[in-house]
Amino acid sequence: VKNPSSSLKSRFITRFLGALTKINAEDPISSPSPTRILQLYRRIKVASNKSMAYSVRSRRIWSRAMLSRFRSRRSAFSGRRSSVKTTNCTTINVTINENKTAKGGLDMQTDELRELVPGGEAMDVCNLLDETAHYIKCLTTQVQVMRKIVDFCHISKKSSM
Amino acid sequence: MESNAGTLETRSNKTALEREEVAALESLQFTDEIHCLMSAPATDNASSFTALLELPAPQAVQLIHSPDSAKLIAAPAPNVEDFKGGFHFPSNGGLIERAARFSVFAGEGNNNSDSPEATSNNSSANLQKAVKSEPAETDSSQPLISDPTVENRGIKRKDREKVKGQTKKSKTTVKESSDDTEKLPYVHVRARRGQATDSHSLAERARREKINARMKLLQELVPGCNKISGTALVLDEIINHVQSLQRQVEFLSMRLAAVNPRVDFNFDSVFTAE
Numbered sequence: 328v329k330n331p332s333s334s335l336k337s338r339f340i341t342r343f344l345g346a347l348t349k350i351n352a353e354d355p356i357s358s359p360s361p362t363r364i365l366q367l368y369r370r371i372k373v374a375s376n377k378s379m380a381y382s383v384r385s386r387r388i389w390s391r392a393m394l395s396r397f398r399s400r401r402s403a404f405s406g407r408r409s410s411v412k413t414t415n416c417t418t419i420n421v422t423i424n425e426n427k428t429a430k431g432g433l434d435m436q437t438d439e440l441r442e443l444v445p446g447g448e449a450m451d452v453c454n455l456l457d458e459t460a461h462y463i464k465c466l467t468t469q470v471q472v473m474r475k476i477v478d479f480c481h482i483s484k485k486s487s488m
Numbered sequence: 489m490e491s492n493a494g495t496l497e498t499r500s501n502k503t504a505l506e507r508e509e510v511a512a513l514e515s516l517q518f519t520d521e522i523h524c525l526m527s528a529p530a531t532d533n534a535s536s537f538t539a540l541l542e543l544p545a546p547q548a549v550q551l552i553h554s555p556d557s558a559k560l561i562a563a564p565a566p567n568v569e570d571f572k573g574g575f576h577f578p579s580n581g582g583l584i585e586r587a588a589r590f591s592v593f594a595g596e597g598n599n600n601s602d603s604p605e606a607t608s609n610n611s612s613a614n615l616q617k618a619v620k621s622e623p624a625e626t627d628s629s630q631p632l633i634s635d636p637t638v639e640n641r642g643i644k645r646k647d648r649e650k651v652k653g654q655t656k657k658s659k660t661t662v663k664e665s666s667d668d669t670e671k672l673p674y675v676h677v678r679a680r681r682g683q684a685t686d687s688h689s690l691a692e693r694a695r696r697e698k699i700n701a702r703m704k705l706l707q708e709l710v711p712g713c714n715k716i717s718g719t720a721l722v723l724d725e726i727i728n729h730v731q732s733l734q735r736q737v738e739f740l741s742m743r744l745a746a747v748n749p750r751v752d753f754n755f756d757s758v759f760t761a762e
Contacts, residue, residue: 347744364742364745364746365745367744367745368738368741368742368744368745370745371741371744371745372737372738372741375737375741376737436720436723436724436727437723439727440723440726440727440730443727443730443731443734444730452699453695453698453699453702456699456702456703456705456706457702459706459726459730460702460705460706460709462730463706463709463710463726463729463730463733464709466730466733466734466737467733469733469737470733470736470737470740473737473740473741473744474740476744477740477743477744477747480744480747481747484747
C-alpha cells in the first residue's frame with residue numbers, strides 16, 4: 328500500500344500545478360487571443376501528459392515510451408534527429424506483425440490498442456493488456472485532477488468577479 | 489453407464505491400484521495416511537481412494553489394463569505389507585522424456601458423480617504443492633513422473649472422449665521441461681478434456697489464460713464492461729474508454745487554457761479541494 332502523501336495522484340498534482348504556474352507566469356495578457364489559447368492548450372496538454380509520465384517514472388513501459396518521446400521531441404526541436412528510434416520501432420513492428428497473425432480475429436483491436444497506448448507497438452498482447460490497465464488508471468487520475476483544477480479555477484474566477 | 493462400469497472395475501482392481509499408488513505416494517511421505525487407507529477394507533471407500541489416487545475410476549482402470557503398467561518397477565516400500573512387488577516403475581529415459589513433455593496429472597472428475605470433487609480438489613492441490621517442493625532430480629520423483637506417463641498413455645490409448653474423468657489445467661512448467669528432458673523439475677500439467685497435451689498447445693493455453701486473466705482485470709477497470717461477453721466486444725469497449733479518456737484530457741486542458749490566465753494558483757486551496 329502506497330504512502331498516501333507520495334501517491335501517484337499527489338505526485339501528479341504537484342508536478343502539474345508547478346507546470347501550470349510556470350505556463351501562467353509566461354502569459355503577459357489577461358485576455359488572450361485564440362491563438363494564444365491554442366498555444367496554451369497545447370502546452371498544458373503536454374504538461375499534463377508529461378507530469379503523469381514523470382510521476383510514473385520508468386516503472387511502466389508506456390511511461391518510458393512517453394518520456395523518450397518527449398525527450399526525442401525536445402532534441403528534434405533543438406536540431407538533432409532521432410531517427411534511430413523510429414527504425415527500431417519499425418523492425419519491432421515487423422516481428423510483432425508476424426506474431427500477431429497467430430491470435431486471429433483480435434488483431435485489429437490489438438492494433439488499435441497499440442496505437443492508443445504509448446509504446447504499444449513493441450509489446451506482446453499480454454504486456455499490452457497490463458500496460459493498458461495501468462494507463463487507464465493513470466488517465467482517470469489525470470482527468471479527475473484536471474477537472475478539479477478547472478472547477479477550482481472557475482470558482483475562484485467567479486468569486487473574484 | 490460408464491461411471492457405473494468404471495466404479496465396478498475400479499473396485500475389483502483397487503488393490504492393484506492401491507499398491508501402485510502407495511508406492512508412488514511413499515516418496516511423498518504420506519506413509520501414515522497410506523497405512524490408514526490400506527488397513528481399510530478394499531472394496532468400499534471408493535471416495536477416499538479416488539481422492540487419494542486423484543484418478544477418476546475409468547482412468548484408473550485404463551492404467552491397470554494398459555500394458556505399460558507391467559513395466560512399472562518395484563519401488564522400495566518395506567513398510568507396505570501388501571505390496572507384492574508386482575509393479576515396476578519405468579526408469580528408462582524415453583519414458584521420462586515423454587513424461588517431461590506431456591505428463592498428465594488426473595484431476596477432479598467433473599462429470600463423475602462418484603468422485604467427490606471437493607476432496608479430490610483439495611488433495612490434488614495438496615499433492616501438487618507437496619510435489620512442487622520436491623527436489624527435481626531425486627529418484628523418488630521418478631516414479632511419480634513415470635506414473636502420470638503411464639496414465640497418459642492409458643488415456644491416449646482409449647478414446648479420450650469416453651474418459652469420464654476431467655482433468656484440470658494447472659500452471660504449466662512444460663516450457664522449462666521441453667528444454668531439459670532428462671532431468672526435470674516436476675512437471676504437473678493437466679490437460680483439459682479432449683485437448684492435446686503437447687508442449688506447444690499447453691504453452692499456448694497458458695498464454696491464453698494469462699491474457700484472459702488480464703482481460704478480466706481490464707473489464708473491471710472499464711465501467712460497463714462486466715456485462716459484455718466476448719473478447720472482441722470487451723476490447724472494443726476498452727479502446728473506446730481509452731480514447732474517451734484521452735479526449736477528456738485534451739478537452740480539460742483546453743478549458744484550463746481558457747481559464748488559466750486569470751487565476752493564481754493557490755496550492756493549498758487546491759489540495760484541500762481534493
